[in-house]
Amino acid sequence: MIDIRIIKAPSAGTMNIIRSRSGARWGEDFSPAAVGLVQGKLIDMVVASDIAEKTAGVRVTDVRGSCPQNMVLLAIAGDTAEVVECLGRIEREGGEANGYR
Amino acid sequence: MIDIRIIKAPSAGTMNIIRSRSGARWGEDFSPAAVGLVQGKLIDMVVASDIAEKTAGVRVTDVRGSCPQNMVLLAIAGDTAEVVECLGRIEREGGEANGYR
Amino acid sequence: MIDIRIIKAPSAGTMNIIRSRSGARWGEDFSPAAVGLVQGKLIDMVVASDIAEKTAGVRVTDVRGSCPQNMVLLAIAGDTAEVVECLGRIEREGGEANGYR
Amino acid sequence: MIDIRIIKAPSAGTMNIIRSRSGARWGEDFSPAAVGLVQGKLIDMVVASDIAEKTAGVRVTDVRGSCPQNMVLLAIAGDTAEVVECLGRIEREGGEANGYR
Amino acid sequence: MIDIRIIKAPSAGTMNIIRSRSGARWGEDFSPAAVGLVQGKLIDMVVASDIAEKTAGVRVTDVRGSCPQNMVLLAIAGDTAEVVECLGRIEREGGEANGYR
Amino acid sequence: MIDIRIIKAPSAGTMNIIRSRSGARWGEDFSPAAVGLVQGKLIDMVVASDIAEKTAGVRVTDVRGSCPQNMVLLAIAGDTAEVVECLGRIEREGGEANGYR
Numbered sequence: 001m002i003d004i005r006i007i008k009a010p011s012a013g014t015m016n017i018i019r020s021r022s023g024a025r026w027g028e029d030f031s032p033a034a035v036g037l038v039q040g041k042l043i044d045m046v047v048a049s050d051i052a053e054k055t056a057g058v059r060v061t062d063v064r065g066s067c068p069q070n071m072v073l074l075a076i077a078g079d080t081a082e083v084v085e086c087l088g089r090i091e092r093e094g095g096e097a098n099g100y101r
Numbered sequence: 102m103i104d105i106r107i108i109k110a111p112s113a114g115t116m117n118i119i120r121s122r123s124g125a126r127w128g129e130d131f132s133p134a135a136v137g138l139v140q141g142k143l144i145d146m147v148v149a150s151d152i153a154e155k156t157a158g159v160r161v162t163d164v165r166g167s168c169p170q171n172m173v174l175l176a177i178a179g180d181t182a183e184v185v186e187c188l189g190r191i192e193r194e195g196g197e198a199n200g201y202r
Numbered sequence: 203m204i205d206i207r208i209i210k211a212p213s214a215g216t217m218n219i220i221r222s223r224s225g226a227r228w229g230e231d232f233s234p235a236a237v238g239l240v241q242g243k244l245i246d247m248v249v250a251s252d253i254a255e256k257t258a259g260v261r262v263t264d265v266r267g268s269c270p271q272n273m274v275l276l277a278i279a280g281d282t283a284e285v286v287e288c289l290g291r292i293e294r295e296g297g298e299a300n301g302y303r
Numbered sequence: 304m305i306d307i308r309i310i311k312a313p314s315a316g317t318m319n320i321i322r323s324r325s326g327a328r329w330g331e332d333f334s335p336a337a338v339g340l341v342q343g344k345l346i347d348m349v350v351a352s353d354i355a356e357k358t359a360g361v362r363v364t365d366v367r368g369s370c371p372q373n374m375v376l377l378a379i380a381g382d383t384a385e386v387v388e389c390l391g392r393i394e395r396e397g398g399e400a401n402g403y404r
Numbered sequence: 405m406i407d408i409r410i411i412k413a414p415s416a417g418t419m420n421i422i423r424s425r426s427g428a429r430w431g432e433d434f435s436p437a438a439v440g441l442v443q444g445k446l447i448d449m450v451v452a453s454d455i456a457e458k459t460a461g462v463r464v465t466d467v468r469g470s471c472p473q474n475m476v477l478l479a480i481a482g483d484t485a486e487v488v489e490c491l492g493r494i495e496r497e498g499g500e501a502n503g504y505r
Numbered sequence: 506m507i508d509i510r511i512i513k514a515p516s517a518g519t520m521n522i523i524r525s526r527s528g529a530r531w532g533e534d535f536s537p538a539a540v541g542l543v544q545g546k547l548i549d550m551v552v553a554s555d556i557a558e559k560t561a562g563v564r565v566t567d568v569r570g571s572c573p574q575n576m577v578l579l580a581i582a583g584d585t586a587e588v589v590e591c592l593g594r595i596e597r598e599g600g601e602a603n604g605y606r
Contacts, residue, residue: 205344205346205347207346207347207349207350209349209350209353212353213353213356213357215352215353215356215363216349216352216353216356219349219352220349239346239349239350240346241344241345241346265345265349274345275345275346275349
């Protein structure tokens with residue numbers, strides 16, 4: 001089960017939450033039109049991260065939970081249409097149960 | 102699943118619990134008419150936090166659980182009507198399953 | 203889901219368990235007639251704590267689980283009738299799902 | 304839900320596991336006829352511990368899980384009949400849902 | 405619920421995983437014909453460990469999870485027939501719900 | 506329950522996530538045609554790791570979650586046909602419930 005959400009015109013506080021939990025790979029003045037959020041099992045997050053990195057026009061980072069090595073949430077920033085496109089690909093391709101053939 | 106509660110005229114001890122677990126962003130003499138509480142998955146808390154920050158008249162902070170980086174509970178303070186309005190928006194908009202289009 | 207129990211005439215060892223996990227806000231010679239216990243989600247424990255603090259005649263403390271910042275259990279001490287009254291209020295008012303209006 | 308087991312004539316290795324996880328309140332030469340084990344929620348373990356301490360002829364200690372402050376398992380040592388009697392009291396009285404009146 | 409598996413002719417890498425997570429009580433040249441694995445609740449692992457220690461011809465160690473004090477998996481090494489015999493005893497005797505009388 | 510996924514032509518970022526969480530046993534220039542991912546209980550991951558190590562043509566590493574000692578995910582790299590063959594063996598042989606005889 002993968003949870004997917006989108007935040008349009010994210011507030012400065014929201015960008016700060018993501019930045020402070022993600023190793024600060026996004027600059028303080030990074031203000032995208034939309035941020036997509038994807039949460040799920042570690043195995044699905046590795047797959048979703050690979051899909052996002054292969055999608056043009058978006059930037060991806062992980063938002064950490066209780067421990068630094070524990071990736072539970074992906075944030076995908078970009079123009080709204082590109083984020084929506086990327087989230088659609090993750091929903092279609094990222095959670096196929098045992099679809100490895 | 103998002104859990105939502107409201108505390109009207111919160112006691113001094115309750116404000117102290119919230120303050121001591123939230124990085125002390127609220128002053129010791131901050132005594133709002135009501136405090137709304139929202140608990141859920143990390144992905145939903147990021148969305149709810151964005152909604153609260155865009156709601157006029159309320160102040161929002163996170164109440165941490167077992168680890169400093171682990172946000173599990175949001176506290177939203179303000180006048181009762183404004184807190185109720187904000188909690189209603191979070192209930193309506195914050196938990197839409199995969200509603201990213 | 204909130205779990206509620208009562209211990210009448212708690213043993214010295216039981217009082218010691220509660221004291222050693224609660225920041226020692228109760229003295230070593232504090233020997234109440236009854237101790238009520240309430241366990242549930244963090245959001246419900248904040249609400250229950252507020253109810254207990256507004257109940258005359260009882261003293262409330264949190265019993266911590268695996269980490270100091272993680273409140274999972276409330277202990278409510280006092281005369282038996284007062285503790286029962288407080289636990290009844292928590293059962294009736296503390297767990298209302300999304301009852302924030 | 305409370306889980307209850309009994310080990311008759313526990314091996315030296317089993318006594319060592321319990322001792323090494325319980326703050327060493329039992330001596331290295333303590334070799335009881337039986338050890339009862341009780342596992343459940345923190346709230347039920349506090350109640351069960353109180354019952355065991357009020358039972359004549361048994362000694363009780365907690366066996367810790369992942370963190371020192373996290374009590375998940377009780378060990379109750381003594382003669383077989385006394386341990387069985389104590390486990391029976393815990394099964395009957397320890398897990399009553401919300402039976403606080 | 406107890407999970408039970410057996411690995412016949414375990415690879416060097418598998419023996420290394422078990423050794424590195426178990427306090428190194430098995431030597432680097434210990435190469436048993438079979439390794440049985442048992443996973444379950446802490447209470448069941450204490451019981452299973454006692455059964456294994458009373459079984460002739462096998463050696464038992466715990467394989468730790470996320471924290472050193474948290475025993476979640478037992479490894480039982482020996483000749484295949486002896487490991488199978490030991491796993492059978494654990495399956496039959498180790499998970500009896502509340503069977504303490 | 507074992508979760509199995511495959512990533513074909515994994516991106517550099519995906520290989521970096523795996524490498525940074527696995528003790529760096531794969532070199533920075535290691536760029537396999539495919540990476541298989543396997544997630545499940547600790548007991549199943551030990552069995553799956555043994556199967557992978559006995560499969561010709563693939564390399565296996567663990568991807569850690571929240572704590573260094575906590576193995577939750579296996580990554581299996583190699584040519585696509587070999588990775589698919591290995592994942593098939595894990596699916597068929599790795600999750601047999603209590604199949605130890």
